Amino acid sequence: MNFPFESLKACLPELEAEASENDRDGSFPVAGLALIRSFGALSAALPKSLDGCGFGTDPGGATALMQLLRLTGEASLPLGRLLEGHINAIRLVARYGTPSQLRQLATHIRDGALCGIWVTETTNPVHILRNGTTLTLEGEKAFASGALHVTHPLITAETPDGETRMLIVPVDKNRKAAASIGGLCGMRGSGTGRFDFTGIGISPEAIIGAPGDYLRQPEFSAGAWRGMAVALGGIDRLVTLLRAQLIARGRDTNPYQRARIGEALIARETAALWTCKAALVSDDDVIPPADIAGTVNLARMAVERAGLDVIELTQRGLGLAAFIRTNVVERIMRDLATYLRQPAPDETLAEAAATFIRRDLPQP
Structure with missing residues (x-):
């Protein structure tokens, strides 16, 4: 099964419009979920032996899963969160459950089940x-x-x-x-x-x-990279909107605005590199569990920092226009800030740093 990434990309405006509409009254993305289900997104994490794409369950599937989550997050962070939770559940059953339990879950998913x-x-x-x-x-x-x-x-x-x-x-x-x-x-x-x-x-x-098993390492920490991939999609969208709105206002030639754009691009690329590293390390069974957990936790902090930087740069670059409800930027900033707020950041950073005080990070 080959996943239709180009079809998903073509639907990003439609998914973004639904996310903005749903934000007004807290509605669930019924249409968006149906759309990505029609592309096979909900079965993509199933192993190829169960008619999935093996994204995140078969060896070598992490890169494609990162692309799927990143694109979905770019279109709609709430939809990306739901997809990530669905895939997380599949991953845990694949890792810790029996073959029979995974087969049964796969049957339910093909029949329309949504996990979380x-x-x-x-x-x-x-x-x-x-x-x-x-x-x-x-x-x-x-x-x-x-x-x-x-x-x-x-x-x-x-x-x-x-x-x-x-x-x-x-x-x-x-x-x-x-x-x-x-x-x-x-x-x-x-x-x-x-x-x-x-x-x-x-x-x-x-x-x-x-x-x-739920708290067992490295899976407990390693799974966070999938949430980073969704957040990265939100960062992608904010950077794109910052540039587009500055161009539309004729402010893209201002040297200070260009500096903000440059800083935003650096932050986005930093988040992308750390997320990719976390995904590849998590997919490598040779790397010791402590090193996997430590790397992913450092990546989590890097992506959080990058996301907060891009939010601040967007606010400064666009001024009060970034706080107007009719500007999609306002909603995405709220979604991204909320999504990035994961528990125990200080403890996570300290534990990850302790892992690598006497040795370097792994190179997958």
Whole structure:
């Protein structure tokens, strides 16, 4: 299966228009998701043996996956977030699940399933309750992207023995979910809400991998490169819009504006190089797990810094025009700033730096 990248590129304006429309009331990208599904984006991460493209699951598939996520993020960061979560779930099942579990998930995806990864706890975390041979869930997840639309979320839950397990939990239309997070300023079009799993029964087949697999390195840290690829797409779009709007206003010959454009291009290329390095390192089984995790964590910090720099350069370059709601730049800056806000940045940087105090970064 060859992925139609050119067809996806041709639809970027359409996807961007939907993202702007959905931002107004926090609507879910129904049309955009259907469009990228028609291109095969939702099955692209499945192994080639299961009629996928092997993006991120077969050896050598990281570069193409980076291109897919980057393009989707360029068109719509909320849609890119949903695609990245879907692919993340597939990747975890492929890595830690059984062949039977992966085949079953592939069947669901071909039948139209949307996966997601919901691991953020509320004050009522998810637990697995056992009553004889019956397993049921109790508790909630917060910041669940696509809370009303994901059909097969991968979640973490605590067992009666205090162990953390991963589960794929099919959910139906009778779900107990909040449609959105009230007051969220960016990524409003990703349908991020809360989901209550209380009372949902599961089978033993729903449990993926062994206790502690979700936090196992290098996968726990390495998977962050896929989010970087989506963010890189948002950075791409901001740089393009900065240049286009300065040209339209006849400000592109101003030396100070040219300096801003130059700095924005440097920041974008820095983000691209670090994301590519993280993707290649994560795809290399020879590199020690600690080095993979450390490299990806450094890349995560570099991409965050690049994104924030491009946002600031866009604001300074365009002035108050960048803050007008009808300017697509305003929405993309909010989406990108929200998307870049990942947990524990200081701890991540310190741990990554400690890994390479006495040795250099790996060269894939």
